Amino acid sequence: MGKPIKDSIILPADRLRKILGAMANSWGFEIVFLDAGEGKDTRLLAKNTRVIELDSFRHRISLSGPAELMDRMNDAIVKLADIISEQELESISLTEEIVERYEQLSLLFEMSDRLGAARDNQSRMKAILETAIDAVGAAGGCLLMKNSQEHWCWVNREKVESEKLAQLAVETTEQAKNFVEENRHCALLLRVSRGNIIGSLVLGPKSKALYRSGDIKILTTLGAYASLLLESGRLYEDLESLFFSTIKSMIEAVDAKDPSTRGHSERVRRYSHIIGQGLDFDPEELKSLELAALLHDVGKIGLPDIILNNEKEYLSENQWELVRMHPEIGVSILSHVAQLKSILPAIGQHHERFDGQGYPNGIDGENITLFARIIAVADSFDAMTMSRTYRTRFSLDKALKELSQNSGSQFDPQLVNLFIATIKKTEIKLDG
Numbered sequence: 415m416g417k418p419i420k421d422s423i424i425l426p427a428d429r430l431r432k433i434l435g436a437m438a439n440s441w442g443f444e445i446v447f448l449d450a451g452e453g454k455d456t457r458l459l460a461k462n463t464r465v466i467e468l469d470s471f472r473h474r475i476s477l478s479g480p481a482e483l484m485d486r487m488n489d490a491i492v493k494l495a496d497i498i499s500e501q502e503l504e505s506i507s508l509t510e511e512i513v514e515r516y517e518q519l520s521l522l523f524e525m526s527d528r529l530g531a532a533r534d535n536q537s538r539m540k541a542i543l544e545t546a547i548d549a550v551g552a553a554g555g556c557l558l559m560k561n562s563q564e565h566w567c568w569v570n571r572e573k574v575e576s577e578k579l580a581q582l583a584v585e586t587t588e589q590a591k592n593f594v595e596e597n598r599h600c601a602l603l604l605r606v607s608r609g610n611i612i613g614s615l616v617l618g619p620k621s622k623a624l625y626r627s628g629d630i631k632i633l634t635t636l637g638a639y640a641s642l643l644l645e646s647g648r649l650y651e652d653l654e655s656l657f658f659s660t661i662k663s664m665i666e667a668v669d670a671k672d673p674s675t676r677g678h679s680e681r682v683r684r685y686s687h688i689i690g691q692g693l694d695f696d697p698e699e700l701k702s703l704e705l706a707a708l709l710h711d712v713g714k715i716g717l718p719d720i721i722l723n724n725e726k727e728y729l730s731e732n733q734w735e736l737v738r739m740h741p742e743i744g745v746s747i748l749s750h751v752a753q754l755k756s757i758l759p760a761i762g763q764h765h766e767r768f769d770g771q772g773y774p775n776g777i778d779g780e781n782i783t784l785f786a787r788i789i790a791v792a793d794s795f796d797a798m799t800m801s802r803t804y805r806t807r808f809s810l811d812k813a814l815k816e817l818s819q820n821s822g823s824q825f826d827p828q829l830v831n832l833f834i835a836t837i838k839k840t841e842i843k844l845d846g
């Protein structure tokens with residue numbers, strides 16, 4: 415691949431012979447190809463013979479014919495050879511462009527395949543680097559990216575020269591300059607919109623050849639795609655981190671309102687996770703369940719402190735009315751966050767009972783969303799195994815027995831069975 419070089423073009427011999435032969439015949443000349451294995455010693459050629467070098471095709475031909483037409487024939491043959499050569503160049507250039515585009519497309523598909531399983535920017539960087547190394551046959555490489563804290567990180571496949579590669583990558587970004595040493599390294603900047611540099615890609619020596627223009631084109635295409643991907647990944651990770659910080663702040667706010675249940679949300683998350691795993695939830699489902707478990711009591715933020723700090727036995731009916739509103743208050747608070755829409759039913763239903771005697775709506779059985787049924791088991795288990803000012807905590811056995819006794823009435827029996835079976839196999843450490 416690379417820019418076509420005129421003197422490297424060799425038209426198939428039979429095609430050239432056919433075209434030039436037909437022309438010479440029509441003029442009454444005999445034409446002989448001297449480079450195709452039937453070369454005659456030019457000293458033995460007939461008198462009216464001209465040997466013509468066709469530079470474009472690295473061919474020599476001899477023409478024998480009428481002396482008065484020899485010059486014109488010579489010019490015509492050379493011109494024709496040039497025209498054929500130009501057409502051939504265009505055709506080859508087009509073919510090369512198509513091949514090049516195809517290779518770029520294949521490369522991007524290959525990278526997409528490798529990126530399929532990548533869930534964070536570190537894994538994406540690894541996939542991009544491996545694709546780049548394979549694409550040009552380099553012995554190793556290094557991909558550096560500024561993260562949001564302005565630190566550098568890198569991945570590389572070959573241990574050999576890794577320090578040198580990392581150093582080059584840092585220098586490349588600091589100097590904001592690409593460079594290629596044909597037989598050594600190739601360094602490209604990773605840029606995003608407005609030319610902002612987000613990192614660099616450095617590859618070590620190629621195992622079999624030098625770096626050529628085709629390699630650089632491929633790496634530039636790959637680098638452009640990778641830059642966009644890594645930048646959007648970074649922005650997404652920043653956003654996700656902000657999202658979880660906000661969630662954490664909300665949970666801390668709940669804990670601060672009701673110190674007697676400090677850590678409750680985190681423990682309910684942990685127990686819900688155990689049930690979710692037992693139900694073979696995929697990672698996305700587990701993530702949603704854990705989020706719902708963490709936030710299930712967020713509605714308590716809206717309750718007066720006097721209610722939360724009072725012992726439950728001494729609450730008036732009016733105060734109980736307010737307590738029963740916390741699932742709906744939670745839904746109301748979280749309903750403004752688009753990313754939490756799918757877990758709102760779990761927040762709103764976590765105090766519903768399997769027999770329909772719960773609150774706020776008295777729905778029953780599988781009308782209660784699965785996440786809410788899971789959280790109900792986890793929530794009650796934690797409440798029983800934690801000390802309160804008005805009672806000591808239950809032992810593990812007593813708490814599991816209590817769950818069993820309320821299986822089918824308060825709780826989904828299948829989930830209780832699953833939780834008890836799993837918790838007995840798990841070396842669970844009860845906090846508090």
Ligand SMILES: [Fe+2]
Nearest residue numbers: 710711764765
């Ligand atoms: Fe609750």
